[in-house]
Amino acid sequence: MKLHIDPERCQGHGRCYDLAPQLFGEDDEGYGRVLGDGLVAPDQKRDARLAVVNCPEQAIEADPA
Ligand code: F3S
Numbered sequence: 001m002k003l004h005i006d007p008e009r010c011q012g013h014g015r016c017y018d019l020a021p022q023l024f025g026e027d028d029e030g031y032g033r034v035l036g037d038g039l040v041a042p043d044q045k046r047d048a049r050l051a052v053v054n055c056p057e058q059a060i061e062a063d064p065a
Pocket of ligand 1: 005009010011012013014015016017030031032033054055056057058059060
């Protein structure tokens with residue numbers, strides 16, 4: 001699984017980095033960003049899916065990889 005945040009959709013709600021701080025961070029304006037290369041370790045997939053379904057803007061994409 002590989003994560004991506006669509007910057008056109010992200011409105012800075014911050015649920016991604018609150019729920020999965022090991023996978024997401026925030027930029028200087030509070031918008032979410034994917035940490036590292038976005039690849040999700042097997043034991044982090046649950047948190048990744050939690051972030052995906054909790055983003056009010058549906059800005060987080062999770063590609064199977
Ligand atoms: Fe943005 Fe959604 Fe996270 S709006 S800050 S990607 S919860």
